[in-house]
Amino acid sequence: MTTTPQNVERREPAQVMRLSRLGSFHQCRLSFMRQLTRRMAAEKWVFSRPVFDIDTNGVGHAVYSAQGPDRTYSLVAFAHDLPPEQRSDRVIAEAWDATFALFDGVPSKDDIQRLSRNVPLQEAGRVSESELSLSRANRSVRLWAHVVDRLAAGQQPDLAQIHKVGYLMRTTAVYGSGKFGAADREKIADRPEVSGPFQAEMLSVYLTRIFVRDLVQHMAKAKGGEQTAQLDPNIARWLGIGNSTGLGMAPFIVNHPILFNNWIMAREEAIARVRSVETATDAEKAMFREIFERSKLSITWWQSEHPIQIEKLVALSADLNTIAAYLDQTDLTKNQPWDQLILWSQTALSEEGQELLASLILEPYGELVDGLSSCMADGNSAAFAIDGAMPVNQVRELIRTNFGWALDLDWYAAEHCARAWYVSEEKLEPRLGERFDEPIADYEQPLAPARDAARAFDALDNWSGEAPVAEFLLRHPEHRHTVRRTQMSHVAPYGEIRDNTIGAEVMPIDMLRAKLSFFGATHFDPRSDRWVRICMYAGAPYPEELGPDNADLWVYPELAQ
Structure with missing residues (x-):
């Protein structure tokens, strides 16, 4: 007797939207960098370098x-000759090795x-609606010197050192969407090639990587003259672009x-579709x-100096061995094998290992999942409007659905409201402070949706369940943002983090990693609980070698033959 295969449902928001899980996400087929390289290869984009006017000191500009x-x-x-004492990854820096x-x-x-006259100044300058992004980068000083010196001496750089660091330059900000005079998102939202999330910014980083490769070669030639070696393309491919990301990015996913x-x-839909596959072919299993x-090889290159990530990497290493043993004993071709694999992982692996597997099972099924990338932008401006006619009872039920876990917490207890988000006056950047140690409560930003939902829920308890919520908001406008977010959950069930963003135990790096994983970042290296270094485009083909055959799986290093 044969059984009819069941379509597997998406995982519940209550499971997925916990910060510890979001902070364990890995890149996948839907990551923004891979979306871009697939498109550029499929559409046969043409790349050129019309200007490269940089002197022997590394100063000048290129296009x-x-x-x-x-x-x-x-x-x-724009390339600059930056004195070492001015080199800083902090957002308060005023000079950089390169600006873009x-x-x-x-x-x-x-x-x-x-x-x-403006780009080298970054925040102190202004660009125009002709510019889509503004960015800056600093050298990884030791690796930069190593590559220049080796090439100048007629030798290739040490690949082990490149794998250890991953990049010659790291960006400290890539600003877009109207900042400092740049074009608003609306200008490009209907252009297919950049309509997806952060596609303009991903293109900027991809082109930055080409510039950095050319600049290090130029500086080596300036030092070594005719004996200078040309950087081996197989080594250059593993030079990505680093990024230092701090608290400025964390509120994005709340806002x-x-x-x-x-x-x-x-x-989640991609994962559910693959889990619903009844049988896998030998080719899909082999892939x-x-x-x-x-992926195991890539993870061996993943280094971190932070105790939290070191612990996670130890667990992930054990997970890889556990997965390997499971795969050796399991038929991956029959009886919804990917669903079985994910269900097994939920009790056998750490969250880091579970989310790695959830990403990896998508790889053989591009035709099944890649089209979902067209659903990832936000074109639903109507959802921002509050439905004032919605009855109070319905609003309360929505709050209970999305924030039930938060309704019984004592939000006046120090451990539940220990932190407060505010904006620094100096750099207009988000910061997270200690509520009871710093005078910041009066400047708190609305980045505690769970606490605010609990307060709105209590306030609504005194109102008739049949009353329209507009009547409540006329008396209590301080709850407008909560009612708006609550109503958005009709179309955005995964829109809310199911954890406390102001508690004593909150780890902002979980928010950073969640966002950066969708960029396609790898080798997350937290430097505290508030900022992280990553690598972008390591392994990606450069324009002269980009094609349909290598436009996607470049994120995984090839195994030695």
């Missing part, structure tokens, strides 16, 4: 253009002149519940096994 089917985008890069703007089109000489929901829902082995 890199990427031409798609309909439009051209250009990175305008992504230009909408091909810049004229006048455009470059205008940008040269954009529908957008973040769309990211999570797309990933999964190969990607798993390649």
Whole structure:
């Protein structure tokens, strides 16, 4: 007797939206960098370097253009001779090794002149709606010197050192969406090539990586002259772009519940679709096994100095051995094998290992899941409007559904409200302070949706369940943002973090990693509970080698033959 296969449902928000799990996410097929490289290869984008005017001291500017089917985008890069004492990854820095703007089109000489007066200043300058992003980067000093010195001496750099660090430069910010005069998101939202989340920013980083490769080669030639070696493409491919990300990014996922929901829902739908596959072919099984082995190699390169991540890496290493043993004993072709694998992982592995597996099972099924990338942007502006006619009882029920776990907490107890989010006056960047040790409560930002939901729930208890919520809000406008978020859950069930964002135990790096995993970042290295270093595009093909065959799985290193 045969049984009818069951479609597997998406995992429940209550399971997925815990901070510890969000802080264990890995890149996957839907990651924004991979979406971009797939598109560029499929559409046969053409790349050029019309300007490279940089002197022997490494000072000057360059332009890199990427031409798609309909439009051209250009990175305008400025290289600087930065004294070591001025080099800092902190957002309060005022000078950098390189600064960049992504230009909408091909810049004229006048455009470059205008940008040269503003882009190196970053926040202190201003760009225009012709620019889609503004960014800056600093060298990884020791690896930069190593690569320059080895090439100048006619030798190749040590690949082990490259794997250990992963990048020659790391960005400390990539600003877009209207900051400092740049174009608003609405300008590009209907362009297919950049309509997805952060596609303009991912393009900026991809072009930055090309510039950094060319610049280090240029500086080696300036030092070594004719004996200088050309950087081996197989080594250059493992030079990504680093990124230092702090608290400025953490509130994003709280402030954009529908957008973040769309990211999570797309990933969860992809996982559910693959788990629902009744039988896997030998080719799909073989591909999964190969990607798993390649992923294991990548993880051996993952280093961290932070105790929390070190502990997670120890657990992940044990998970890899556990997974390998399971795969050796299991038929991955029959009886919804991927569902069996995920169900097994939920009790056998750490959250880090569970989420790695959830990403890896998508790899053989591009045709089944890649189309979900078109669902990840937020075009639902209507959801921002409050439905004032909704009865109070319905609002309370929505709050209970999304924040039931928070309703019984004592929100006046120190451990539940120990922290407060505020914006620094100096840099206008989010910060997280100690509520009872610092005079910041009066400046608190609305980044504690669980506490606010509990307060709104209590306030609504005194109102008739049949009354329209508009009547309540006329008397209590302080709860408008909570009612809005609650109503958004109709279309955004994954829009709310199911944890306390102001508690004594909150780990902001979990929020950072959740967002960065969707970028496609790898090798997360927290430097505290509030900032993290990552690597982007390590392993990705450069334009001259980019094609359909290598546009996607580059994130996993090839195994030695």
